Amino acid sequence: GEYYFLGESERIKNLDAVLEEVNGRLPVVFGCSGLSTVQSVLYARAAQKAKADAVIAMAPAAAGANLAIDMFHRIAEVFDGPIFVQNASGHSPLNGEQISQLIDDVPSIQYVKEERNPPPPHIAEVNRLAGHKLKTIFSGSAGKHIPTEITRGANGCMPACELGDVLAKIFELWWDGYEAGARDLHTRVLPLINLESHAFMRYMLKRRGVFTSxxxxxxxxQLDDDDKREISALLKAVENDLNGFPFGPE
Structure with a gap:
């Protein structure tokens, strides 16, 4: 979602750096969202050349459904692997019927990240019309609606990464049959999710020792002292649910 902060060459260079660091231990999904179809196809070509495991893309903002559909066709022409459709309000979103038809026409589309507002009923729509054709429907929106999204067909969430391990635990608890525990953890982390902003995400990653700046x-x-005090108070509710990278001092 923050693709516009990087230039083309440095974004492709960062893909190579990530692939080198991961070294096959995890699948690498490269974001191909761009300001135009031409730019998205450029990134998809780079992903093919670098041997990324999959790509994800949103259509350019306010471009319309026809352009969005054409963009995914063009990405599939240059990238051989699985494709994620990120379907978000404000970025030429498709309706459930259009997504279903697009999957029929472009079989390499195996995943959808559904973020039209409000997300839960739109996840249900995609699940009803295309869920049987997809490997997974993901949600987004910072993980704000995970429990109700699970009941409507989502099997994953792609939030920002500062609390990704905590949100993953919600799914793991749910899948293991502990719905009450999953809902409890979501309730405890939700006040932090509600504070999310670019400044919040960077601050959290710095507190966790991932960022140095x-x-x-x-x-x-930027966050003020009151913001930081509130975050520190809320962190106590989830500090035992982290998977590595514990929160350091302010």
């Missing part, structure tokens, strides 16, 4: 290319409102 809070610098941004497009500076947004």
């Amino acid at each position: 809070l610098a941004e290319r497009a500076p947004s409102r």
Whole structure:
């Protein structure tokens, strides 16, 4: 979702760096969202050349459904692996019937990240019309609606990464039959999710020892001392649910 902060060459260079670091231990999905179909296809070609495991893309904002559909056809022409459709409000979203037809026409589309607002009923729509054709329907929206999205057909979530391990645990608890525990954890992490912003995400990653700097290319409102105190108080509710990278001091 923050693709516009990177230039073309550095974004492709970062793909190579990630692939080198991961070294086959995990699948690497490269984001091909761009300002135009031409740019998205450029990134898909780079993913093919670098041997990324899959690609994900949103259509350019306000481009319309026909352009969005054409973009995924063009991506499939240059990339041989699985494709994720990120279907988000404000980025030429498709309806459930259009998604179903697109999957028929482009069989390499195996995943959908559904983020039209409000997400839960749209996830249900995609699941009803195309769920049997997909490997997974993902949600997004920072994980704000995970329990009801699971009941409507989502089997994963792609949020920002500062609390990804905690949100993954919600799914694991649910899949293991502990719905009450999953809902409890979601309730405990939700106040943090509600604070999410670019500044919040960077601050959280710095507190977890992932980032060393809070610098941004497009500076947004920074957290003040009251924000940080509130975050520290809320972190106590989930500090035992982290999988590595514990929260450090302010």
